[in-house]
Amino acid sequence: MPDPNNNRTRLVRGEMENHQRSHPAMTETLLSLSINLDRNSPVPLYRQLAQQVQGSIENGEIPRGSRLGNEVLLAGRLGVSRPTMRRAIQDLVDQGMVVRKRGVGTQVVQGSFTRPVKLTSLFDDLTDSDQAPMTKVLSHQYLPASAQVAAKLQVPSGELVLRLRRLRTAQHEPLAILENFLPANLADVDEDVLESGGLYQALRDTGVKIVTANQRIRARQGTPHQCELLNEPPESPVLTADRLAFNDSGQAIEWGQHVYRPSLYSFTVTLVR
Amino acid sequence: MPDPNNNRTRLVRGEMENHQRSHPAMTETLLSLSINLDRNSPVPLYRQLAQQVQGSIENGEIPRGSRLGNEVLLAGRLGVSRPTMRRAIQDLVDQGMVVRKRGVGTQVVQGSFTRPVKLTSLFDDLTDSDQAPMTKVLSHQYLPASAQVAAKLQVPSGELVLRLRRLRTAQHEPLAILENFLPANLADVDEDVLESGGLYQALRDTGVKIVTANQRIRARQGTPHQCELLNEPPESPVLTADRLAFNDSGQAIEWGQHVYRPSLYSFTVTLVR
DNA sequence: GAGTGGTCTAGACCACAGT
DNA sequence: CTGTGGTCTAGACCACTCG
Numbered sequence: 143m144p145d146p147n148n149n150r151t152r153l154v155r156g157e158m159e160n161h162q163r164s165h166p167a168m169t170e171t172l173l174s175l176s177i178n179l180d181r182n183s184p185v186p187l188y189r190q191l192a193q194q195v196q197g198s199i200e201n202g203e204i205p206r207g208s209r210l211g212n213e214v215l216l217a218g219r220l221g222v223s224r225p226t227m228r229r230a231i232q233d234l235v236d237q238g239m240v241v242r243k244r245g246v247g248t249q250v251v252q253g254s255f256t257r258p259v260k261l262t263s264l265f266d267d268l269t270d271s272d273q274a275p276m277t278k279v280l281s282h283q284y285l286p287a288s289a290q291v292a293a294k295l296q297v298p299s300g301e302l303v304l305r306l307r308r309l310r311t312a313q314h315e316p317l318a319i320l321e322n323f324l325p326a327n328l329a330d331v332d333e334d335v336l337e338s339g340g341l342y343q344a345l346r347d348t349g350v351k352i353v354t355a356n357q358r359i360r361a362r363q364g365t366p367h368q369c370e371l372l373n374e375p376p377e378s379p380v381l382t383a384d385r386l387a388f389n390d391s392g393q394a395i396e397w398g399q400h401v402y403r404p405s406l407y408s409f410t411v412t413l414v415r
Numbered sequence: 416m417p418d419p420n421n422n423r424t425r426l427v428r429g430e431m432e433n434h435q436r437s438h439p440a441m442t443e444t445l446l447s448l449s450i451n452l453d454r455n456s457p458v459p460l461y462r463q464l465a466q467q468v469q470g471s472i473e474n475g476e477i478p479r480g481s482r483l484g485n486e487v488l489l490a491g492r493l494g495v496s497r498p499t500m501r502r503a504i505q506d507l508v509d510q511g512m513v514v515r516k517r518g519v520g521t522q523v524v525q526g527s528f529t530r531p532v533k534l535t536s537l538f539d540d541l542t543d544s545d546q547a548p549m550t551k552v553l554s555h556q557y558l559p560a561s562a563q564v565a566a567k568l569q570v571p572s573g574e575l576v577l578r579l580r581r582l583r584t585a586q587h588e589p590l591a592i593l594e595n596f597l598p599a600n601l602a603d604v605d606e607d608v609l610e611s612g613g614l615y616q617a618l619r620d621t622g623v624k625i626v627t628a629n630q631r632i633r634a635r636q637g638t639p640h641q642c643e644l645l646n647e648p649p650e651s652p653v654l655t656a657d658r659l660a661f662n663d664s665g666q667a668i669e670w671g672q673h674v675y676r677p678s679l680y681s682f683t684v685t686l687v688r
Numbered sequence: 689g690a691g692t693g694g695t696c697t698a699g700a701c702c703a704c705a706g707t
Numbered sequence: 708c709t710g711t712g713g714t715c716t717a718g719a720c721c722a723c724t725c726g
Binding site (some may be wrong): 224 | 713714715716717718722723724725
């Protein structure tokens with residue numbers, strides 16, 4: 143929403159009244175609802191718990207502002223140990239859905255919270271939301287690593303690396319320009335695979351597992367070339383993310399510099415504590 | 416609104432480990448180093464452990480790519496239980512410093528990782544890095560909540576809210592324009608306090624604890640007024656963050672729209688799994 | 689004081705990787 | 708096979724909040 147700062151309204155310094163905000167019935171513990179646990183499922187118990195409670199919150203079975211309280215009792219009622227119950231609740235805390243206060247209890251957050259999904263996946267989630275994602279490979283070449291890339295990927299400077307440039311679109315609108323560098327010995331990704339899915343999926347297919355990544359998010363002015371690719375006016379602002387990803391052996395596996403179309407893309411983060 | 420799949424990223428199978436890149440001596444378990452634990456400290460054991468291991472990684476005592484391995488043995492050697500040891504290591508995983516692989520062990524990440532600090536505090540961390548932060552209060556007024564603000568803060572539309580606008584500088588350079596809305600009954604923050612410290616510190620002083628926040632990060636073109644305040648050329652791109660913060664009772668306590676100077680400010684995030 | 693979440697323990701069994 | 712991390716249990720004590 144635009145409208146930053148004008149809208150001169152009357153200035154009412156000072157008084158600040160003290161009345162309570164609407165406490166909607168101050169609902170107490172609301173976990174008499176049904177939770178189905180499958181102890182033979184490969185999905186961990188705490189995951190099953192967290193997901194079902196999350197679902198109940200989102201569809202209103204557990205109202206905003208109500209308390210979940212008493213971990214010990216909850217654990218007993220659901221037939222799990224307290225640490226397991228705690229871990230489930232912790233997942234909800236990390237998602238910003240509930241808050242805990244020592245000596246008091248656990249409450250569902252009041253007000254709207256953004257679902258902080260994409261903390262783990264890229265945006266192949268576009269598929270899930272029927273965004274019709276498509277990828278066009280702009281270039282796919284092996285070249286000697288520059289000093290910066292070599293430093294990031296921890297390979298000798300000049301070593302061959304794969305450089306990828308792709309254009310991602312959703313609903314036939316350009317969304318992002320993705321530039322990636324990968325160590326050549328780990329980069330047997332095929333162009334066809336890249337066109338049909340995401341890079342991480344392609345890497346997964348070749349046995350490379352990406353388990354953690356550090357990302358820096360900035361804004362800058364897009365280059366004319368970038369703006370043209372993104373179908374934006376020249377000199378438009380763009381959102382950028384520089385990402386260094388590691389596999390399960392701790393090796394830097396991918397260094398990416400991504401440029402997002404700001405009108406269609408944003409990042410959401412949940413901060414805790 | 417739809418919530419199809421949570422539990423994303425179940426890493427698929429995959430054999431094929433592209434053997435060792437420059438393994439510097441293939442260091443094995445490197446935790447014969449000294450760890451001091453104070454069981455009478457208010458700081459939890461897992462926190463003490465995580466911090467000291469983190470320090471040892473950063474100053475090179477534990478080399479990149481080396482293994483930490485064997486939680487059970489480590490726990491025994493350090494005189495803590497395995498869950499405590501695990502929680503400490505999990506902290507390091509969440510920071511992107513180490514990776515774990517079932518059946519194999521725990522390794523320090525190779526390559527440079529960004530310290531993902533500011534996940535919890537705002538940027539009063541500027542103080543810590545001698546950035547000489549300063550804040551100028553541009554406006555401080557009570558006004559009726561607009562529909563948007565009322566929805567975010569969960570107050571009746573038209574209810575009085577405090578609107579704050581501040582300019583944050585570091586090293587005498589403007590860094591950000593901070594606009595915040597707070598429920599009037601919780602907003603007895605003083606202008607003087609705001610000039611000398613952060614908003615969250617001011618809130619803490621009045622007993623309001625912010626424990627979680629959802630943030631959306633975007634890029635857009637700055638308004639002429641914003642660019643002027645930030646000492647940037649007109650029509651420069653800006654980095655924006657819209658944040659909704661909750662206190663320990665689950666109440667929405669602050670809705671902020673912040674505009675950052677892109678040449679001096681960026682966000683870093685660590686993604687896991 | 690009673691009730692809550694925060695931490696910690698000492699075991700246990702499982703799933704998976706590598707031999 | 709052995710060794711690793713992943714999960715789970717059933718207790719325990721502490722720190723904190725609130726009436």
